[in-house]
Amino acid sequence: MPNNNTVSSGLVVEVPRQSSWHVPKGSYPSTIRSVNLANRFGGYSTTQIVRIIFNPRVPNSNLEYLAKTELKLDLNEGSELWNLICRLIGRKVLQDCSGGNFNLQSLVGLECDIEIDHNCDKAEDYDFPLVIVADVQEAGRLAREARV
Numbered sequence: 332m333p334n335n336n337t338v339s340s341g342l343v344v345e346v347p348r349q350s351s352w353h354v355p356k357g358s359y360p361s362t363i364r365s366v367n368l369a370n371r372f373g374g375y376s377t378t379q380i381v382r383i384i385f386n387p388r389v390p391n392s393n394l395e396y397l398a399k400t401e402l403k404l405d406l407n408e409g410s411e412l413w414n415l416i417c418r419l420i421g422r423k424v425l426q427d428c429s430g431g432n433f434n435l436q437s438l439v440g441l442e443c444d445i446e447i448d449h450n451c452d453k454a455e456d457y458d459f460p461l462v463i464v465a466d467v468q469e470a471g472r473l474a475r476e477a478r479v
Contacts, residue, residue, distance in 0.1 A: 350395040353459050358446045358466075358473040359387035364397070366435045368404060379404040381412055381435060385445050385464065398447060400464040406433065415467055419443055444473035 364384040371378045385398045402412045406425070416425055416433075419441060425433060445467050449460035466473065 361385040361387040442470040
């Protein structure tokens with residue numbers, strides 16, 4: 332019985348696109364892939380966080396890269412989450428929601444730029460550096476040269 336993944340010319344098979352969290356250091360155009368709530372446990376308390384997953388588009392790569400940032404679920408003016416949303420879609424959007432609700436899911440699919448940095452601990456012998464989302468800006472602010 333023929334396999335749908337084979338090409339009619341013989342034993343040539345399709346290799347599914349691979350994904351990796353090991354994003355090279357640099358600034359990249361990106362899309363917000365998902366936004367989820369999670370709990371961070373520490374000490375005697377639990378903190379609710381917002382986990383944002385990005386799909387950075389790294390030039391000349393056939394991998395699907397992934398990067399994430401985790402921010403405290405806090406939409407008070409000046410918080411990290413407030414500032415990130417203001418940079419991406421504008422302060423007015425949050426001001427219009429004042430006293431009401433903002434749907435974090437509305438960020439999914441949004442185009443943006445992210446800056447990736449690496450934390451290489453010389454004291455430890457890791458195969459890969461810790462990949463950090465160092466900055467998130469509206470599309471075109473960080474990765475002008477890499478825009479596709």
